[in-house]
Amino acid sequence: MSPAPDRNARDRILQAAEAVALREGARHLTLAAAAKEAGVSKGGVLYHFPSKHALLDGMLQRFVETVGTEIETHRARFRDLANPTLRAVNATMRARMQGPDSVRIALVASHAESPSTNAKLREVFANHWERIKAETADPEGALTIWCAIEGLQFFSLFDVWPATDEQAPTVADRIEALIDALPAATRSA
Amino acid sequence: MSPAPDRNARDRILQAAEAVALREGARHLTLAAAAKEAGVSKGGVLYHFPSKHALLDGMLQRFVETVGTEIETHRARFRDLANPTLRAVNATMRARMQGPDSVRIALVASHAESPSTNAKLREVFANHWERIKAETADPEGALTIWCAIEGLQFFSLFDVWPATDEQAPTVADRIEALIDALPAATRSA
DNA sequence: CCGACTGTACCGACCAGACGGTACAGTAAA
DNA sequence: TTTACTGTACCGTCTGGTCGGTACAGTCGG
Numbered sequence: 001m002s003p004a005p006d007r008n009a010r011d012r013i014l015q016a017a018e019a020v021a022l023r024e025g026a027r028h029l030t031l032a033a034a035a036k037e038a039g040v041s042k043g044g045v046l047y048h049f050p051s052k053h054a055l056l057d058g059m060l061q062r063f064v065e066t067v068g069t070e071i072e073t074h075r076a077r078f079r080d081l082a083n084p085t086l087r088a089v090n091a092t093m094r095a096r097m098q099g100p101d102s103v104r105i106a107l108v109a110s111h112a113e114s115p116s117t118n119a120k121l122r123e124v125f126a127n128h129w130e131r132i133k134a135e136t137a138d139p140e141g142a143l144t145i146w147c148a149i150e151g152l153q154f155f156s157l158f159d160v161w162p163a164t165d166e167q168a169p170t171v172a173d174r175i176e177a178l179i180d181a182l183p184a185a186t187r188s189a
Numbered sequence: 190m191s192p193a194p195d196r197n198a199r200d201r202i203l204q205a206a207e208a209v210a211l212r213e214g215a216r217h218l219t220l221a222a223a224a225k226e227a228g229v230s231k232g233g234v235l236y237h238f239p240s241k242h243a244l245l246d247g248m249l250q251r252f253v254e255t256v257g258t259e260i261e262t263h264r265a266r267f268r269d270l271a272n273p274t275l276r277a278v279n280a281t282m283r284a285r286m287q288g289p290d291s292v293r294i295a296l297v298a299s300h301a302e303s304p305s306t307n308a309k310l311r312e313v314f315a316n317h318w319e320r321i322k323a324e325t326a327d328p329e330g331a332l333t334i335w336c337a338i339e340g341l342q343f344f345s346l347f348d349v350w351p352a353t354d355e356q357a358p359t360v361a362d363r364i365e366a367l368i369d370a371l372p373a374a375t376r377s378a
Numbered sequence: 379c380c381g382a383c384t385g386t387a388c389c390g391a392c393c394a395g396a397c398g399g400t401a402c403a404g405t406a407a408a
Numbered sequence: 409t410t411t412a413c414t415g416t417a418c419c420g421t422c423t424g425g426t427c428g429g430t431a432c433a434g435t436c437g438g
Contacts, residue, residue: 009413022304023304024303024304025300025301025302025303025304026215026216026300026301027215027216027301027302028302030396030397030398031397031398031399032396032397032398040413040414040415041414041415041416042398042399042415042416043402043413043414043415043416044413044414044415046398046399046400047412047413047414048413050399051398051399052397052398052399107347108297108300108301109301111214111215111297111347112214112215112216112297112298112301113214113216114213114214115211115212115213115214115348118347118348118349121347121349122348122349122351125344125349125350125351126351128351129351129352133352139352139356140356140359140360140363141363143352143356143360143363144337144360144363144364144367145337146340147336147337147338147340147341147343147344147360147364148333148334148336148337148340149336149340150340150343150344151335151336151337151338151339151340151341151342151343152336152340153340153343154336154339154340154342154343155314155336155339158296158300158307158310159304159307159311160307160310160311160314161314162311162314162315162317162318163318163322163328163332167328167329167332170329171329171332171333171336174329174330174332174333175333175336178333198387198388219422219423219424220423220424220425221422221423221424229388229389230388230389230390231389231390231424231425232387232388232389232390232427233387233388233389235388235424235425235426236386236387236388236389237387237388239425240424240425241423241424241425379438380437380438381436381437381438382435382436382437383434383435383436383437384433384434384435384436385432385433385434385435386431386432386433386434387430387431387432387433388429388430388431389428389429389430389431390427390428390429390430391426391427391428391429392425392426392427392428393424393425393426393427394423394424394425394426395422395423395424396421396422396423396424397420397421397422397423398419398420398421398422399418399419399420399421400417400418400419401416401417401418401419402415402416402417402418403414403415403416403417404413404414404415404416405412405413405414405415406411406412406413406414407410407411407412407413408409408410408411408412
């Protein structure tokens with residue numbers, strides 16, 4: 001059979017791009033820098049991603065898919081509890097809190113290149129919201145809790161967390177307690 | 190006496206830089222773009238900010254000062270309530286929620302250029318934290334609430350707010366309710 | 379009052395290097 | 409040989425930064 005498209009190299013480039021953006025900043029994420037970090041040539045990067053825009057899109061998609069599947073996995077564990085999606089989001093973010101979230105940097109890099117082209121991203125957030133909303137009798141309470149989860153990520157990503165490192169998981173615990181107190185959806189009829 | 194340095198032009202350039210970064214993305218914030226937006230020449234920008242790094246620093250400082258004084262003002266209003274600083278932070282962010290926070294983009298722009306040079310920023314967040322912590326008997330509860338406040342800003346800045354626009358101030362109300370429920374510092378002895 | 383001089387604010391041409399992107403020759407497995 | 413992929417040379421544009429120059433306000437000795 002003909003050689004299968006090397007998903008492996010593609011992913012390695014994506015990870016390399018994340019690493020560069022995290023270490024040097026989104027402005028220094030260049031095709032050459034990503035290539036060097038991934039151990040391929042610039043031509044190799046352009047083969048897998050025909051333009052820089054495509055690379056950014058790939059990063060964004062990797063973020064969405066990675067986080068998405070993790071949320072899905074956690075959600076399965078919580079399927080018998082109230083507000084399983086919100087719980088899953090919190091569990092996912094907690095697990096991602098060792099060091100800055102490497103896939104999340106895609107969000108910053110993409111926004112730095114073109115703030116207006118995050119329509120797909122907004123859609124993803126909106127989809128999560130639909131599920132979270134459907135699972136609770138207090139949507140705005142859920143929204144507030146979600147804000148706390150994302151705020152924790154914000155502190156971590158920009159490396160401005162003001163408290164001690166041990167307090168971060170504790171905050172995740174407190175958020176979980178808030179979810180415990182959040183009313184489940186009333187099953188009408 | 191020597192003429193006062195033209196604060197006016199300096200500030201105009203800073204605002205222009207924010208506008209460009211918001212509209213076109215941090216990667217397209219260039220000296221030339223900021224100059225054009227501010228209605229001065231590139232040389233004019235370089236006169237006030239001897240390097241691009243200096244411009245980014247200026248933006249960051251503007252962010253810190255603007256938000257800092259607003260928090261201070263609100264805090265004075267809340268001085269007789271429990272947790273006045275946390276209340277002030279929430280009030281400030283709520284007021285800043287009409288449209289994306291223009292000064293906050295400095296955070297992204299600076300991070301995009303050089304993620305490691307936010308020592309000063311971390312210090313500012315740490316200072317706020319010291320005050321917030323000192324005002325409550327439940328620091329980790331306060332931290333959780335602060336995360337919610339910053340999370341709301343995150344959604345707004347990256348334009349991925351999943352709910353309706355009217356729900357944003359409602360979340361701010363809910364955060365205020367959480368602050369109401371937060372115990373004040375126990376005055377020992 | 380005058381003219382030499384100083385400092386502030388700003389302009390615009392220019393440069394070296396970085397950047398995204400193209401073209402194409404080469405390679406190794408199937 | 410085809411397919412999947414790599415490496416390198418190259419191009420036009422963009423970018424941060426330098427530099428010489430301009431306008432002009434103040435000032436200070438004579």
